[in-house]
Amino acid sequence: MDKPSTADNHQPHGTEAVVTVQPVDAASSDINHTLTDNINIASDLQQWQALSAWSIVSNIFSTLKSILSNGFAIVPIVYTGWKQGFDMQWGILASGILLLLVTLLAIIEWRKFRFRLNNHQLEVKRGLLFTKKDEIPLSRIQNIRYEQPFYFKPLSLGTLVIETAGSKNDEAHLAALDTQQAQTLKRLLLNLPYAKTLSTSEHSQVNEQDSADTSQTIVRKSLWDLVLFGFYQNNFIWFAVIAGPIAGQINWDNIFDSPVAQQFWLWAQQQTHQNIGLQTIMVIVVLFGVYSLFSLISIIAAILKYHPYQLDKHDDTLQRSGGVISHQQDALAIRRIQLVHVQQPIIARLFNRWTLYFKQVKGHEVEHKTKQHMLVPSVKPAEIESLLAKIPHLSGGASALPNSYSPIHVNWLTRRIALPLTLASVISIVGYYGHQSLGFFEVIWFATTMVIVALFIRYKQWGYVVADQVIWQHSGFLGQQWKRVTFEKVQHVSITQTQSQKQAKLAYVEVGLASGSVVFPYIPIQVAELIITRSLNATSHDNRNWI
Known part of the structure; x- marks a missing residue:
């Protein structure tokens, strides 16, 4: 006979024994497994990585899309040629040759493309006869876009498009990455500048928990x-x-x-x-x-x-x-936002x-x-x-759209009205001596009136609002738009005055940001000086890079 257990000895008669089993935390196991996979992927990314062969498909589609999207101008030409008897055989032959060339270039791109994450920078090299190597510091990365086209969804593949500050085109295009690899690389590209180490499981787990909490x-x-x-x-x-x-x-x-x-x-x-x-x-x-x-x-x-x-x-x-x-x-890193533009x-x-x-920071184009x-x-x-209140780290703090704005000076309108009035008067005088019909003068002055009305509508839309940390610009024609400029992001302020503006104590102000310039025409010189003062004060208190 087996010896009864201690639990059985202490169990009262007439009741069933309750056996407690410690459950296995499946969620914790999955998290630990995911963290381990992420650490392994991060370690592998330090070595040169080749893209999947499926990237050939992505390159073919991207090239064809670029050709078609930039070929709107040839639509009328193709239509005209079709109406006049388009040779279908030559069209099929040309399309076949184009597809063959695009496929060949895509295969070469796949064979020669390599990337790795090394020393706080993403390195990409490619090229057949001449090898081109790009070293992208993580501090320059501005926007990371993850795309999963329909032909990659069944394969659990995706594409990372990495944009940098001041670049003309996408800096790196990593196609056909495994979904988990793409998401891990995306997280590393965003977090590496702020982390001392990313190699230990403890730090990765902290990052995962913080991300979930925030x-x-x-x-x-x-x-x-x-x-x-x-x-x-x-x-x-x-x-x-x-x-x-x-x-x-x-x-x-x-x-x-x-x-x-x-x-x-x-x-x-x-x-x-x-x-x-x-x-x-x-x-x-x-x-x-x-x-x-x-x-x-x-x-x-x-x-x-x-x-x-x-x-x-x-x-x-x-x-x-x-x-x-x-x-x-x-x-998009919030610190990269240069301007909030609200358009209607x-x-x-x-x-x-x-x-x-x-x-964001604009490129060359x-x-x-x-x-x-x-x-x-x-x-x-x-x-x-x-919406803006949920982004407290956005420079200048959150703010609603202003209910009203200070208009620019009426001199902006009068100076621009003078040109069409003068032109219409000269044409009318010439037409009078040329014995033109009454319809001629009606057309001239109707067109002049329409131009003046358009200038007046444009003038009524120009305005500004100066707050403690931001300045708003209102503009538009039939629609309207607000631009919210934070003084912390101002890189330069240019003030221009004509002789008439000096007499009227007005100024033409151009506020330069990394995303472009915002213009305030015909505003009082006191407001222009206020913009300069607050921009300098914001920079002196926070001299970090504007970008």
């Missing part, structure tokens, strides 16, 4: 918000550039003489009863419908790129995630929505880098103050 969701955007964003952010000018030459190839006479067009015009006349006002309203409704139809492209693009939109604050870093087909994660196009004013941009700024779409006015 992660905060700042804003989420619904599907409807993105639909509104795509609708009001539509850039109609690109449609005009492409459609204009194509429209020139269409025989409009045949279209207008068609039975459908004649029936529509007869119906419109019957509905409006030959009333010019009602016909004008109908034309406006038709144009709005055409704009809405074209906006479908912009709406779909906004949904595919941003849904489900989420902006998180992770320690001292902002991270935006979203994307339906191609998942993206943008990481004319269509957005109907919905009382704004688009908020966190502008302003147009290229502008598209890379992190943005928050479809923001309500009440959300702006709440």
